[in-house]
Amino acid sequence: MLSFTEENYLKALVELTVFDADSEEVGVNRLATCLDVKPATVSDMVRKLRDKSLVNYEKYGKVSLTSEGRLKGMMVIRRHRLWETFLSSKLGFSWDEVHELAEELEHIHSEKLINRLDEFLDFPEFDPHGDAIPNKKGEILLPFRKTLSEIEIGKRHRISAVRDQTEVLQYMDRIELKINQDVTIEHREAFDGLTTLTYGNRTSVVSPKLTENIFVVCSECGKAKCTCTK
Amino acid sequence: MLSFTEENYLKALVELTVFDADSEEVGVNRLATCLDVKPATVSDMVRKLRDKSLVNYEKYGKVSLTSEGRLKGMMVIRRHRLWETFLSSKLGFSWDEVHELAEELEHIHSEKLINRLDEFLDFPEFDPHGDAIPNKKGEILLPFRKTLSEIEIGKRHRISAVRDQTEVLQYMDRIELKINQDVTIEHREAFDGLTTLTYGNRTSVVSPKLTENIFVVCSECGKAKCTCTK
DNA sequence: TATAAAAGTTAGATTAATCTAACAATTTTT
DNA sequence: AAAAATTGTTAGATTAATCTAACTTTTATA
Numbered sequence A, B: 001m002l003s004f005t006e007e008n009y010l011k012a013l014v015e016l017t018v019f020d021a022d023s024e025e026v027g028v029n030r031l032a033t034c035l036d037v038k039p040a041t042v043s044d045m046v047r048k049l050r051d052k053s054l055v056n057y058e059k060y061g062k063v064s065l066t067s068e069g070r071l072k073g074m075m076v077i078r079r080h081r082l083w084e085t086f087l088s089s090k091l092g093f094s095w096d097e098v099h100e101l102a103e104e105l106e107h108i109h110s111e112k113l114i115n116r117l118d119e120f121l122d123f124p125e126f127d128p129h130g131d132a133i134p135n136k137k138g139e140i141l142l143p144f145r146k147t148l149s150e151i152e153i154g155k156r157h158r159i160s161a162v163r164d165q166t167e168v169l170q171y172m173d174r175i176e177l178k179i180n181q182d183v184t185i186e187h188r189e190a191f192d193g194l195t196t197l198t199y200g201n202r203t204s205v206v207s208p209k210l211t212e213n214i215f216v217v218c219s220e221c222g223k224a225k226c227t228c229t230k
Numbered sequence C: 001t002a003t004a005a006a007a008g009t010t011a012g013a014t015t016a017a018t019c020t021a022a023c024a025a026t027t028t029t030t
Numbered sequence D: 001a002a003a004a005a006t007t008g009t010t011a012g013a014t015t016a017a018t019c020t021a022a023c024t025t026t027t028a029t030a
Helices: A004-019 A028-035 A039-051 A067-089 A098-105 A111-120 A166-174 B004-019 B028-035 B039-051 B067-089 B098-105 B111-120 B166-174
Strands: A157-162 A182-188 A195-199 A202-206 A214-218 B157-162 B182-188 B195-199 B202-206 B214-218
Touching: A004 A028, A004 A039, A004 A067, A028 A039, A067 A098, A067 A111, A157 A166, B004 B028, B004 B039, B004 B067, B028 B039, B067 B098, B067 B111, B157 B166
Parallel strands: none
Antiparallel strands: A157 A182, A157 A214, A182 A195, A195 A202, B157 B182, B157 B214, B182 B195, B195 B202
């Protein structure tokens, strides 16, 4: 049975090498920053995980997940996202409150519990942040996604998901921008990417830091990769 | 913030000095047996808890809870019993499966979460084992329940409640045993707990699986914890 | 390519929770 | 009340996860 700590390492590795996907491997320093520990600590820990066949690693080399490690990491993320969904849809927590609580709940191991929860929630596909929930087998269908920073000016899009970061969520709350809301880009400044958006009866100017973290689909067809002419 | 371990010590102390209530204090050995650790470990730990003002203790003396320690311990039990209720009534776990899972869930600290859960479950008074759930303030309003499996032979009792499980109710229907009916135990087999009861104009032999799920009060005084002589 | 910077490792220390083994205090029994 | 039994404590060791500080390897740059 894995410890909380080991599970957190695997989760971070999935996030860095599967979701962020610019590389399937990652350095010790990068991992240390992510987990908010010192590189020395990571050095020790990845050796331990290697001895358990959960990561590939050798001295001075990069770290990557074995298929077993990947599965274990995926299951932590599955649990996290299912609990988030529960907290939001059943207990009425707002989407910026659920993350922290799920950080604890994700370490409750019972597979039976998590599958029952999945059923109770009626097999949700996405968590309250719009991220896909891995299935029983740890598989995740990474849908093609497009961010607010990429879309065409003037074409109406709907917010489908937000990257799972508390600051983003809180900022969106502050400007009253919500999941499933329609938005249109009025203007995008070439110089610094500053973007003017309208939604509901509001207009806001926001930075790329925000737009890069918000996923959208076409309001017409509901797809990120749409072919609507308009 | 208390560690899992510290919380488990407080929980055990509540069980030994509040619920079991033959004494408000307990020895190091007894506590060690309960927690399945060595006395040496308990010795160290209670000194630590004393330094945090959670227990009263001095060298070679007995251990008892301070009011702060009692409250903290009660809250662990509140969380445990609410999670048990959730697992049973929402996720369909049977009452003998819930305990182990609740042992993990009880250590999720958020007060907001547990109060929301309480509300979601519609403020249950008892967990699936029939044990009372402490309220927000750590108080237990209806502390006492007794099941048919515990009562004295020959003394008349009245059925006050039944654990919320359809099978139990269906079985009771079949043998014509009803809520508010008077019953008397004629005989209880020491070997396997098989019990002979009389009620109305019937006599039935039933197993502990049934008697453990039926709550009773004294027919004379109407209380579970009665002091009637006969 | 030599050197500086960045990245990674090792050794030794710390903290929490546990153990064993030896010892000390208290309680019970004769 | 002395001996025996029980109960509790202390000292020293262990394991997991972390740290700091010193060191080494790899990578980038002048």
